[in-house]
Amino acid sequence: MNFRSDNESPISPAILGAIEKANIGMAYSYGEDLISQRLLARFSELFEHEVEVFPVATGTAANALAISQLTPVYGSVFCHEMAHLYSDECGAPEFFTGGAKIVPLSGELAKIDIETLENVMGGVGDLGVHETQASAVSISQSTELGTIYKVHEVQQLAKIAHSKGLGFHMDGARFANVIQSLGCTPAEMTWKAGVDILSFGATKNGALAAEAVIVFNQDRVQGLDRRHKRAGHLFSKMRYISAQLETYIKDGLWLELAAHANKAADALSKGFYKLSQYSPIEVLYPVEVNEIFVKLPESVAKGLKSRGYEFHHWPGTRDVYRLVTSFFTDLKDVQEILLATKELCDLKNIDEDKGNSCL
Ligand SMILES: Cc1ncc(COP(=O)(O)O)c(C=O)c1O
Structure with missing residues (x-):
């Protein structure tokens, strides 16, 4: 992924x-x-x-x-x-x-x-x-x-x-x-x-x-x-x-392909925003196209990588990561990385608590 x-x-x-x-x-x-x-x-x-x-x-x-x-x-x-x-x-x-x-x-x-x-x-x-x-x-x-x-x-x-x-x-x-x-x-x-x-x-x-x-x-x-x-x-x-x-x-x-990439980034950032309300995760900049910059606790970043999710550590920072989507991004992968992040943050119950299903 x-x-x-x-x-x-x-x-x-x-x-x-x-x-x-x-x-x-x-x-x-x-x-x-x-x-x-x-x-x-x-x-x-x-x-x-x-x-x-x-x-x-x-x-x-x-x-x-x-x-x-x-x-x-x-x-x-x-x-x-x-x-x-x-x-x-x-x-x-x-x-x-x-x-x-x-x-x-x-x-x-x-x-x-x-x-x-x-x-x-x-x-x-x-x-x-x-x-x-x-x-x-x-x-x-x-x-x-x-x-x-x-x-x-x-x-x-x-x-x-x-x-x-x-x-x-x-x-x-x-x-x-x-x-x-x-x-x-x-x-x-x-x-x-x-x-x-x-x-x-x-x-x-x-x-x-x-x-x-x-x-x-x-x-x-x-x-x-x-x-x-x-x-x-x-x-x-x-x-x-x-x-x-x-x-x-x-x-x-060209716009059709970009629409998919942007849509995947939007879904990913919305999921991270939601998680950021309950954890030290932070979405750093407005997500306006297909790139997301997010602060992740080291344990979460490591955990995601060990589960096969690949993304770049942003040079010059301690805990900032860049995730990029494309026309080829599978929206299922977006859901899965969010669920994995939620699990790694130990936030299994947030959907039930808030009745929010955006993940
Ligand atoms: C904003 C921007 N401009 C230019 C380039 C250069 O493209 P290329 O790697 O094809 O030379 C890139 C590549 O990532 C880019 O992100």
Whole structure:
């Protein structure tokens, strides 16, 4: 029973089927096949805007390529201190940008604090040629703590960035979970709110090494075709990546898959909330997509692991654990881990006492 990561989920059968369907005969290479040629129209339709689409194999590549479009080598990119591109991509953004500086900012719930960004932007340019050129702001949507920037928050941050001439990037590794959770349109969450470039994730939500850099702002696209090739992401057999992305966004599959992941996380967090009323368990942050951060007594965490439940200890903490659900999470496993937790907390009677059957 794996609650370690949505990266450990399999491929959605519909997406695997799309790969198989694309597997007939010869097809033009390097994105000149019919499926890849259709992608632009499909994504433009989805976002209600003319976009450019660059399929890549990983979220790291999507972020690093996107960022490299927004900054010169002597520039700086502002993001949250927990952002994947700052702390988890082994310097790929610095490498792809040719050495731009990534500047971490603080903020509650892994979201860049609006006032902090305003203050930082207020000082931009004070040191003239001695400082790196402030060039972009990047946000993770959803964040590394499974929280979400609301549309108005994205608008505010993008407005501040744009007012100083900076580009605005969104790391949407779990973009589907966000759109499903908020119920807004992809357009409202991106270009209408001021996003210039989006890293559009699909792998965590049922695809096989298929992500895309989506450019909304035509002023920011120049040269990305060459960067894409230079980074080694212009696949010769692009049709198989494109087929996945096409099927993923067709007929709402992406949101359907995300809905299941979010529903499982919601059920899991509600169960933990209930248990937290009777035990030292604590759900730490709002559960807005498919990630749950929970404080567990060591004996409970150990007990769950020994019963075969897998989840990560959160680095830098003593007793915080992260549980992640996916489109593949079995709701039965959710019920079972809650029952096991209840047992390990010695709370067998709480349902009877409170007449509450949420476990
Ligand atoms: C928010 C976020 N962005 C980017 C990535 C990078 O994706 P990948 O591991 O495919 O490079 C991840 C991966 O977990 C992520 O959680």
